[in-house]
Amino acid sequence: MRVNLPGGPRDVKAVWWEAGEVRMIDQRALPERFEILPCRSVEDVARAIESMAVRGAPAIGVTAAYGVALAGETGAEAAIGRLGRTRPTGRDLFHALDWMAARARSGGDLVEAAKAYAAAGEETCRLIGMAGEPLLPEGCRVLTHCNAGALATGDHGTATAPMRRAHELGRRLFVWVSETRPRLQGARLTAWELAQEGIDHAILADGACGVLFARKQVDLVLVGADRITASGDFANKVGTYEKAVLAREHGVPFYVAAPLSTFDLATERGEAIPIEERSEEEVTEVGGVAVANPGSRAFNPAFDVTPARLVTAFVTEKGIMRPEQVRSLRR
């Protein structure tokens, strides 16, 4: 992804291997500060995932793969155990750990294996961009939620990949970015990424999205996913489900961009996806400052589940797929 640094634009990944360390853009510091977080141990990597220094299902997968590489052959099993307990909802984490476990068993070079996993993920996102770009006609207005961008994947993004591709092709588009409380990944990360690329956009409160639909100011919704089941139900950042219901109510297409590594064909329906609940302070505080009534409790599910019937299509590296076609991926 392009990052406009003081010395000029640079091409940066969300996470990479350098000098025997796992390094990543610290997403907690954006957009105020561009900081690199080095991780020198499996525990460093696990905590980076838990604290959301790195987040986004595919990027968590890449980070975990590098985490296993850091442990080396003898430490791989323990590393896989520890990293598998970081965040429960996203599918890619487990996909990446399975991949690394197979390489560890066959005695392969784990650093090279993790690099290959990361590179494959980047190519996958590039292909998602190619597959999804035709869905964005000239002058279209896209609504997205949370960050399914390069930061969430390694590079290109999932939901943002078709936007980047359409923009590269010179197509005019406008992106509505719902801010995505409680952690504001839309306002902080997606808006930052779009600004780096020069893609026109505006932020709005999550609750204001209904106004866009009612005024016919959204042509399509395009979001990412953390886990997609065999029936085509999917989990994504909390707030996604409301947008899917609104899109259906207003006859607006609702697209979900995700790599095949996000599909969990062993799980039949969305109800079976474990939904992480995070701390109450994410709701009652913003940037460490209390914003809610002191002493009031808060409910903070990090994800919600959208049923397959509200999905127009999935956009994958293999092309566009209707929800009822997901099951055929088993073959």
Added chain:
Amino acid sequence: MRVNLPGGPRDVKAVWWEAGEVRMIDQRALPERFEILPCRSVEDVARAIESMAVRGAPAIGVTAAYGVALAGETGAEAAIGRLGRTRPTGRDLFHALDWMAARARSGGDLVEAAKAYAAAGEETCRLIGMAGEPLLPEGCRVLTHCNAGALATGDHGTATAPMRRAHELGRRLFVWVSETRPRLQGARLTAWELAQEGIDHAILADGACGVLFARKQVDLVLVGADRITASGDFANKVGTYEKAVLAREHGVPFYVAAPLSTFDLATERGEAIPIEERSEEEVTEVGGVAVANPGSRAFNPAFDVTPARLVTAFVTEKGIMRPEQVRSLRR
């Protein structure tokens, strides 16, 4: 409303007349600080409304009535002009100004007229509580949005009046409070009011409400309104419409509590309600601190419109009314 101050609980109104001044709870300071804002001129009152030191359609009406009283008979016309340009969406402001204009024309005591307007509004809210209380069965779980409480009305509240009444009767209930970005009136004001009364509640991000519906954790939705048209469409704080769509999707009743002064029978449909847009900084900053990507634009409609077909019933001081009955109020 009960406010638990250091010296013990006190009964306080949102706004009142004292020592020749309009005084109000400064709602911008809550929940961190309980502060009284004195207004000594019409301009003070207008700015208190514009800056949302006082907010909520009925409370704005009461405040404006006192503002006209402050101007006295000779200044009433100019005061009505200035106060009528503060906030466009809520109906009660214009209802209050019409009431005061009639009293000014007939040469009545404007301070007594404003006090009578305020007292009538409080009694109205008490009656809304009586009318709405039977809608809240033992053990029910209510979702509300923004603040339609005593702070928004003067006393008792509109949406909160039935909750207060049910609680007084010893009924067990639980209130889900959506935080209501951008200004967080749910997390800051409604949670504060419920805590003062000892009513069990939890705050959640606006986008997390879909999870409650999907998990069948909401028995009814109860919100206020800023303006209700003859067709039964209504404007309320942005984010209301999404909850109405979700409620319909899940077969959950959706109730709107409002005094008759909120009904605008001269306006036929919701599209004709002027929707205030407020500053981008309300979205891009929280408590004066930037939270979004610097330089990104924001869209900040303060209200949205919910169509009559999504409303189960209106709760007024005259009882419960279906949307198709609104028109009969003309008689």
